[in-house]
Amino acid sequence: xxxxxxxxxxMVRNMARDFAEKELMPLAxxxxxxxxxxxxxxxxxxxxxxxxLTIPEEYGGAGLDNQALTAVLIEIxxxxxxxxxxxxxxNSLIGAPLTKHGTPEQKQTWLPKLAxxxxxxxxxxxxxxxxxxxxxxxxxxVRDGDDFVLNGTKxxxxxxxxxxxxxxxxxxxxxxxxxxxxxxxxxPRDTPGLSVGKHEMKAGIRxxxxxxxxxxxxxxxxxxxxxxxxxxxxxxxxxxDGGRIGIAAQSIGxxxxxxxxxxxxxxxxxxxxxxIGNFQAIQWKIADMSCRLDAAELLTYKAAWLRxxxxxxxxxxxxxxxxxxxxxxxxxxxCLQIHGGxxxxxDFHVERLFRDARITEIYxxxxxxxxxxxxxxxxx
Numbered sequence: 535x536x537x538x539x540x541x542x543x544x545m546v547r548n549m550a551r552d553f554a555e556k557e558l559m560p561l562a563x564x565x566x567x568x569x570x571x572x573x574x575x576x577x578x579x580x581x582x583x584x585x586x587l588t589i590p591e592e593y594g595g596a597g598l599d600n601q602a603l604t605a606v607l608i609e610i611x612x613x614x615x616x617x618x619x620x621x622x623x624x625n626s627l628i629g630a631p632l633t634k635h636g637t638p639e640q641k642q643t644w645l646p647k648l649a650x651x652x653x654x655x656x657x658x659x660x661x662x663x664x665x666x667x668x669x670x671x672x673x674x675x676v677r678d679g680d681d682f683v684l685n686g687t688k689x690x691x692x693x694x695x696x697x698x699x700x701x702x703x704x705x706x707x708x709x710x711x712x713x714x715x716x717x718x719x720x721x722p723r724d725t726p727g728l729s730v731g732k733h734e735m736k737a738g739i740r741x742x743x744x745x746x747x748x749x750x751x752x753x754x755x756x757x758x759x760x761x762x763x764x765x766x767x768x769x770x771x772x773x774x775d776g777g778r779i780g781i782a783a784q785s786i787g788x789x790x791x792x793x794x795x796x797x798x799x800x801x802x803x804x805x806x807x808x809x810i811g812n813f814q815a816i817q818w819k820i821a822d823m824s825c826r827l828d829a830a831e832l833l834t835y836k837a838a839w840l841r842x843x844x845x846x847x848x849x850x851x852x853x854x855x856x857x858x859x860x861x862x863x864x865x866x867x868x869c870l871q872i873h874g875g876x877x878x879x880x881d882f883h884v885e886r887l888f889r890d891a892r893i894t895e896i897y898x899x900x901x902x903x904x905x906x907x908x909x910x911x912x913x914x
Contacts (some may be wrong), residue, residue, distance in 0.1 A: 537832075539605060546587075546598065547605035553582060554613035562614035565741030566886050571617055576651060584610075584621060586649025589629050593645035600776065600838035604783045608831075611787025612794075615890040616741030618787060622780035623692045624648065628655025628701060631718075631773045635761045640720060644699055653698025653723075657777075658688035658747050659770055666903050669713040669767050673749060675704035677756070682706075682719065684752040687731065690897070694745030695730050698723045702749070707764045718766035720758045727752035738889035775848050776841060777898045778855035782834040785858035785894040789827045792862070792869035792887050796820055799873055799882075816872060823865040830858035849911035856904035859894035866891035 539547065557578060565571050579585060587603050589595025596602075603625055611618030629648055632641060632655075647653045664670040673686025684704055691700075700721045707715030721728060731746030761769045797820060800811030810816050833854040840847035866888040870877040877884040895901045 539601070542598075543602045543605055546596075546602050547609060549582060550584070550606040550609040551612075553578065554609045558610065558613040558617060562616075562741075563880075563883060563886065565614055565616050567740075569735075569740045570743075571614075571620065571741045575617060579617075579621065580651035583649075585624060585651035585654075586629070586645075588625050589633060589645050589649040593633075593641060594649035595629075595645070599842040600779060601835060601842060604779060604834055604838045607780055607783035608787040608790065611784040612791045613787075614741065615784060615788055615887075616739045618784045619739055619742050619781075620654070620693055620696075622777070622784060623657060624655050626776040626780040627657035627773055628699070630776050631701065631760065631769060632720075635718075635769060636720075637757070639757070640760065644720065647698065654693050654696045656691055656693040656697035656700045656747075657773070658691050658700050658702040658721075660690045661686065661688060666900060668770065669716065671703055671705055671712075671716055673702070673704045675706050675717060675719060677706075678753070680756055681753050682756060682759070684719065684721070684727075684749040684754065686749050688747040688749075690734070691745050691747045692897075693743055694747055695733065695743040700728075700747060701760060702747075703766050703770055706766075710764065713767045715764050716766040716770070717763055718760040718769050719754060720760050721749075721752060721754055725752050725754060736893070738886070738891070738893050771848075774898060775837075775851040778851040778904075779834060779837050779841065779847075781894055781898045782830065782837070782851075782854040782858035785855075785862035785891070786827060786831050786834060788887055788891045788894070789823070789830070789858070789862040789865040792865040792884070792891070793820070793823045793827060795882070795884055795887070796823065796865075796869040796872045810872070819868045819872060823861075823868055826857075826861035826864055830854065830861040833857055849908050852899070852904040852907040852911075855894075855898060856901055856908070859891075859901060862891040862894050 561572050583596045586595030587598050591597040648655055675682045675684050702719050702721050703716055706717040727750045729748045731748045734744040800816050801809055803810050837847050837850040837854040870884050870888050873884050
């Protein structure tokens with residue numbers, strides 16, 4: 535059993551780390567305060583090939599795997615979680631299903647643009663009454679000759695205002711069980727009737743774009759169907775396996791940033807005539823943070839490895855996401871506690887890490903849903 539990343543993965547990770555530390559970290563607070571990501575960041579990520587990290591080389595991507603993506607996402611999120619989730623959704627929720635399930639024409643149309651960052655991708659599943667119960671989508675896609683007409687509203691759409699193409703899940707059959715009557719469609723941003731609705735004001739990851747997407751008699755050709763008719767829900771679940779690995783990596787990145795900040799502050803802050811890092815209470819906090827993050831990272835790489843091998847990874851992806859998000863929030867809480875009152879102000883970036891960590895236990899399936907997924911897999 536080899537716990538060392540392959541040399542190619544190490545090179546990609548080191549490249550991402552260098553970019554994150556030199557160019558992304560200095561902008562992270564601004565991204566949070568101004569609630570958008572600087573365009574120069576996206577351009578640099580395009581130059582580095584990060585948008586097409588897992589897209590096949592024949593379509594202009596790097597052709598790397600989920601382990602490489604995990605390594606990159608840890609480093610990017612260590613610097614800026616808003617940028618990290620933007621990259622994760624683009625690769626995991628858009629590039630991956632399109633690469634696996636797209637027709638040759640669909641792949642040729644969209645993958646080269648996604649690989650270079652010419653356009654970003656977005657994933658539209660959640661609705662007002664279809665959150666944890668994702669199969670309950672009510673957005674309609676009605677067949678009309680060679681077209682489908684889409685009507686409905688999607689919520690919590692990451693990259694919503696930035697995307698050039700959306701994967702939209704719609705109900706196409708009301709005569710069967712709800713999980714069997716959903717279909718996925720590729721919808722270009724410039725399609726008449728598609729509009730960006732409410733921009734969400736969030737507690738954390740403020741730099742990322744989170745919006746409603748409104749579909750008002752959006753007409754698209756049947757050739758824009760991704761995968762098979764009425765088989766979109768299994769495709770969504772398979773895609774979410776990759777998405778959960780991505781959010782697990784995000785959690786680890788945030789947690790690592792918390793651990794590093796805690797170690798630094800514990801060595802600098804003095805009370806009772808000595809650095810607070812000399813006190814056992816602080817040492818135990820740092821030790822617990824480190825152990826939980828290490829364990830979560832191993833789970834995440836295992837899930838990524840299984841996905842790369844084409845093996846089932848639903849339970850492992852849920853386990854990684856559950857444990858990593860828990861570790862991130864534990865680490866953020868302990869880090870803020872170590873900083874004391876100073877950590878509760880914006881003089882340090884700790885309060886941003888605290889806010890950013892919280893969402894990891896909610897999106898891509900809340901922690902309670904991860905527990906259901908894990909238990910059902912075991913009991914099956």
